[in-house]
Amino acid sequence: MFERVLISTDFSDGLHRLAHFVSSLALAGIKQIVFLHVVPLWEKGIIPQVDSEKVEQAQTQLTEAVGKSPTDIEVKIEVQSGKPVETILKVAKTYQSQLIVLGSQSRSLLTEKLVGSTMAELSRQSKIPLLVLRPQLISAYTSEELTLRCQHLFRSLLLPYNDTQAANHLVQQVKHLAQNQSGRFLQQCKLCWVLENTGRREVPRKILPQQASETLSQIKADLEGVNLQVETEVREGHSVSEILKAAAMADISAIAVSSGTIGKLQEWLISSFAAEVLRHSWYPVLFIP
Numbered sequence: 001m002f003e004r005v006l007i008s009t010d011f012s013d014g015l016h017r018l019a020h021f022v023s024s025l026a027l028a029g030i031k032q033i034v035f036l037h038v039v040p041l042w043e044k045g046i047i048p049q050v051d052s053e054k055v056e057q058a059q060t061q062l063t064e065a066v067g068k069s070p071t072d073i074e075v076k077i078e079v080q081s082g083k084p085v086e087t088i089l090k091v092a093k094t095y096q097s098q099l100i101v102l103g104s105q106s107r108s109l110l111t112e113k114l115v116g117s118t119m120a121e122l123s124r125q126s127k128i129p130l131l132v133l134r135p136q137l138i139s140a141y142t143s144e145e146l147t148l149r150c151q152h153l154f155r156s157l158l159l160p161y162n163d164t165q166a167a168n169h170l171v172q173q174v175k176h177l178a179q180n181q182s183g184r185f186l187q188q189c190k191l192c193w194v195l196e197n198t199g200r201r202e203v204p205r206k207i208l209p210q211q212a213s214e215t216l217s218q219i220k221a222d223l224e225g226v227n228l229q230v231e232t233e234v235r236e237g238h239s240v241s242e243i244l245k246a247a248a249m250a251d252i253s254a255i256a257v258s259s260g261t262i263g264k265l266q267e268w269l270i271s272s273f274a275a276e277v278l279r280h281s282w283y284p285v286l287f288i289p
Helices: 015-026 052-066 084-094 109-115 118-125 135-140 143-151 165-180 209-224 239-249 265-269 273-280
Strands: 004-008 032-039 074-081 099-103 130-133 156-160 188-195 229-236 254-257 285-287
Touching (some): 004 015, 015 135, 032 052, 074 084, 099 118, 130 135, 156 239, 165 254, 209 229, 239 273, 254 273
Parallel strands (some): 004 099, 099 130, 156 188, 156 254
Antiparallel strands (some): 130 285
16 A cells, blocks of 8 residues: 555654564565654754764664565665754655654643644645654564554544545545555545534534435445445544544544645644544544645
8 A cells, every 4th residue: 555654653653663573564465564763863062963873873773673675575774863853854755655653652632732743743744644653552462463553554434524625625635545555455434423412402403413424325326346345334422522432433544535635734723623523533544634
């Protein structure tokens, strides 16, 4: 599904563990992996300088973890100094990466505004998809569990849907990925429409459950046309909470989301659904710009 992948790790997110599972990642259809670690510039003096000692340590750590790579997958190691987001985007462009994998702690919108977030900034600037993994999730897996996770990285996706432009874009992108994959790496998806429950009887619903079900049935038929197994579900309640509940009960690899407001003024006033899922989901999140 994604053949050229950039894995960015700061060594506190657990993603450097993936260097031990290159063969398993190859079974997920990946043909090139770039492991990237960005070392902040040493700013103790007047002029920022490259911290050569930390660069060398990181290079050694990643090289030893990767070991001898299998012949069916190309593995590159990049250790560079600079600003994380700027460097990640530069390296992704150099290697023509189709996906950026990064770790991110869950946090509130206020915390994100105050201290910043590499994930948040990448979601605003990146033109290629992001796969966001929680450090706690990766750290908790045993080697056997992580082997299976890497093999089935994209096998089953949960697609939140509400008939908006962003939701329709997400569906079309997933359809495109399914059509163009070289094997059956993406096999299943679940469409879930959460009807917001205001709790006020005097406010009529814009969409009735039956209408939502009929729309999802049409999309299901379209996605089944590209050899995907598709389930649909209509729920009522708070959108983010219900999607996370649906994820807990479904056999999914990741929640896929898209957004047209991340990085724009309205996102700073009212956080979008996609941004909230990115901040709070314990499940892997595939963000498609």
